[in-house]
Amino acid sequence: MTKIPYLTIGIGVATAGMLLGYTIVWVLWVDIEAYRFATLAHHNYLRARHGSAPLSLNLDLCNLAMMCARYYANSKRVDHSCPYHPQGKTFYFTEGIGENLWGPANTFSHYDAAVGATRRFYQEIDTYNFSDVKSNFHKFFVVGHITQILWRQTRQVGIGVASDSKRVYVVAFYYPSGNLWEENMEAVEQNVGPPLKDVPPIHIYGRWGWRFENDTREALAAENKYLLTPFPP
Numbered sequence: 001m002t003k004i005p006y007l008t009i010g011i012g013v014a015t016a017g018m019l020l021g022y023t024i025v026w027v028l029w030v031d032i033e034a035y036r037f038a039t040l041a042h043h044n045y046l047r048a049r050h051g052s053a054p055l056s057l058n059l060d061l062c063n064l065a066m067m068c069a070r071y072y073a074n075s076k077r078v079d080h081s082c083p084y085h086p087q088g089k090t091f092y093f094t095e096g097i098g099e100n101l102w103g104p105a106n107t108f109s110h111y112d113a114a115v116g117a118t119r120r121f122y123q124e125i126d127t128y129n130f131s132d133v134k135s136n137f138h139k140f141f142v143v144g145h146i147t148q149i150l151w152r153q154t155r156q157v158g159i160g161v162a163s164d165s166k167r168v169y170v171v172a173f174y175y176p177s178g179n180l181w182e183e184n185m186e187a188v189e190q191n192v193g194p195p196l197k198d199v200p201p202i203h204i205y206g207r208w209g210w211r212f213e214n215d216t217r218e219a220l221a222a223e224n225k226y227l228l229t230p231f232p233p
């Protein structure tokens with residue numbers, strides 16, 4: 001009878017398990033990093049076109065956004081009800097936090113949903129009236145995403161994505177928040193500028209090519225009308 005090398009088999013199994021575990025964690029991490037930075041790049045591209053300074057990623061906001069994305073996926077809704085979202089001031093966030101949400105079908109990868117959300121929000125440029133600022137106040141629910149994306153005094157963003165069997169849930173948090181609800185015309189005029197024509201183009205890199213569903217294509221077409229250098233198809 002041959003002696004079975006239990007120790008060798010054990011070490012082999014443990015090593016293989018560790019490698020598999022590390023690989024899974026690494027792939028998840030790369031994916032999360034990729035959609036965060038791609039979404040940030042899109043935000044900053046769009047902000048530049050309207051004369052707003054670039055945002056930076058805030059990892060606390062990202063973690064909060066991830067918690068809320070999971071909350072929405074578990075409760076199957078996209079309705080700004082996340083209890084982890086500090087509506088008021090906290091010790092850490094001394095000003096309000098703005099929230100943009102999108103819940104497309106889960107035919108989208110997390111990456112495409114996060115980037116697509118930004119583009120879809122930007123499509124509100126077709127509805128927002130830059131020459132009659134006051135007229136936007138009663139259209140908050142149809143223009144309130146683009147205004148938060150472009151808001152000049154907002155400095156940081158956090159992105160989180162989760163999914164269930166039906167949908168992908170994209171949560172974007174903005175700090176400090178700024179939007180039309182204040183109905184302060186001066187503040188809105190100062191914070192949301194019309195598209196500029198002389199902004200140097202910023203190149204945005206896709207990861208594995210571009211794969212968008214129809215509504216994101218429409219958003220893209222709407223966006224490209226205003227861009228000197230259109231996004232890749």
Ligand SMILES: *[C@@H]1O[C@H](CO)[C@@H](O)[C@H](O)[C@H]1NC(C)=O
Pocket residue numbers: 128129130131132135
């Ligand atoms: C914006 O408002 C002005 C003044 O009310 C109006 O003349 C114009 O048609 C509006 N533009 C859009 C795109 O709705």
Ligand SMILES: *[C@@H]1O[C@H](CO)[C@@H](O)[C@H](O)[C@H]1NC(C)=O
Pocket residue numbers: 214
């Ligand atoms: C998506 O777009 C294609 C081509 O533009 C069109 O034929 C198709 O009907 C669209 N699908 C949906 C679900 O709108």
